[in-house]
Amino acid sequence: MSSSVPDALPEIMTVIAISEPGPPEVLKPEQRRIEVPHEGEVLIKVAAAGVNRPDVLQRQGAYPAPKGASDLPGLEVSGTIVKLGRGTSRYAIGDKVCALCPGGGYAEYVAVAEGHVLPVPQGLGFTQAAALPETxxxxxxxxxxxxxxxxxxxxxxxxxxxxxxxxxxxxxxxxxxxxxxxxxxxxxxxxxxxxxxxxxxxxxxxxxxxxxxxxxxxxxxxxxxxxxxxxxxxxxxxxxxxxxxxxxxxxxxxxxxxxxxxxxxxxxxxxxxSTLRPQSIEAKTRIAEELEREVWPLIASGRVMPQIDATFALQEAAAAHAHMEAGDHIGKIVLIVSAAG
CATH class of the missing domain: 3.40.50.720 (NAD(P)-binding Rossmann-like Domain)
Incomplete structure (x- = not known):
């Protein structure tokens, strides 16, 4: 399959970048070219993105992205697959998924290794699904x-x-x-x-x-x-x-x-x-397989459910980080990226 971006997809996307290390206000919207899925990757149109403590540390300059990863924050997303890279086989365009990202989740689109992608559990919407992978x-x-x-x-x-x-x-x-x-x-x-x-x-x-x-x-x-x-x-x-x-x-x-x-x-x-982000693609793929086998049925049955404290629009990422740093939240903070989130 071609790994180029088709005409149906935009060339430019909105992302939230770290303009410089510092307080939440350094998170700024930017326009960047849409990501292209490489071999073994899928491109996800992001509906929602989870906010996590490592995002805060990265914003502060204390947790740099691993070599080869996006410089954008965002370690987990949910959304719809819109493009398949070469060598992928499990998912189809249109599948609703959530995924662990090495970075880049604070964006309208993100390319992720297929092995780090999981189906949205039965009964969950995109907002809840975005709170799953990193945690x-x-x-x-x-x-x-x-x-x-x-x-x-x-x-x-x-x-x-x-x-x-x-x-x-x-x-x-x-x-x-x-x-x-x-x-x-x-x-x-x-x-x-x-x-x-x-x-x-x-x-x-x-x-x-x-x-x-x-x-x-x-x-x-x-x-x-x-x-x-x-x-x-x-x-x-x-x-x-x-x-x-x-x-x-x-x-x-x-x-x-x-x-x-x-x-x-x-x-x-x-x-x-341990830290999760620097682990190999193969190691994180094994974790995904174990989660789908051992934990996804618990979510589908309602015995385990992600707890959402608050949601913010993607452009309000700074406010989301401030909310996390205030320490009053119970459960997860999620960025809503598209109306489907």
Whole structure:
């Protein structure tokens, strides 16, 4: 098949670019040539794009795009396939999909590796589907692969009201685990419990280490999903069970900490972590396959559902970032790119 852009598609698209590292206001609309899908890629007309913490870090200049990736922010989209590159076979023009992107999601069109594209789950619209890929890839990889959370074990998830947190709570419960979530207000704790968390701890008023000890009868959490870092690292070692697994996905409170590593040895802990964006096309394709097999049926059945906090028009990306940085959101923030979103 030809990988050139057909006449039916525009040559120019609107994107949101980072004019310079800085505050949300540096996100500016621009006009760029439409992307061309290379071999093994499909071109998606974007209906909606998820907003994620790595987008904020990229905007601030702290998380550069990997080599060969778009300089535009945006790691997940939903929309309709409008062009197929050579070597693609699964999807057809017109299919409704969502996709994990290495960048470039804040745009009207984006080209994505076919292996990173998933069908929109039954019963979901584009807005909800745009909230799936980055968050669900991250949770699946870290909680269930690296953390190896099993049915009957206890998961402690920090930031339980975030997009990552709300996703981890639901999938863990659906797969038979007990869940303890931490959050920064009683309202957020209530939201975590409404999604299935067995316990929710307001870290502003309660020491989560003591609370976990009390909840588990001194056994501790088998898996801890942490995006906070800083002094949470040492405290996580205290809250972890024997043979516990701590999985690090971010460092909102800093990547440098003073830690008593004796607990790592005494409890036989595993402290691991990962970033998703730099992983190979093949690795992310395997994650997509596992998600479609293991998690997409849970979404279709209604047992797991992306939680949308707020939506903004694509041109309001700066306001969306400001909303995320304010920290009051519960669930995901989504940019609506086209009327179909």
């Amino acid at each position: 669900f890839f991250t949770v699946w990889t870290n909680v269930f692969k690296r953390g190896d959370l099993q049915s009957g074990e206890t998961l402690l998830v920090h930031g339980g009201s975030s997009g990552i947190g709300t996703t981890a709570i639901q999938i863990a419960k659906a797969r038979g685990a007990s869940v303890i979530a931490t959050a920064g207000s009683d309202e957020k704790c209530a939201a975590c419990k409404a999604l299935g968390a067995d316990h929710a701890i307001n870290y502003q008023t309660t020491d989560y280490v003591d609370a976990v000890d009390s909840i588990t009868g001194g056994s501790g959490a088998n898996v801890i999903l942490d995006m906070v870092g800083g002094d949470y690292i040492d405290r996580n070692y205290k809250a972890a069970a024997i043979e516990g697994r701590i999985v690090q996905i971010a460092f909102l409170n800093g990547a440098i900490a003073e830690v008593d590593f004796r607990r790592l040895m005494i409890k036989r802990l595993t402290h691991t972590g």
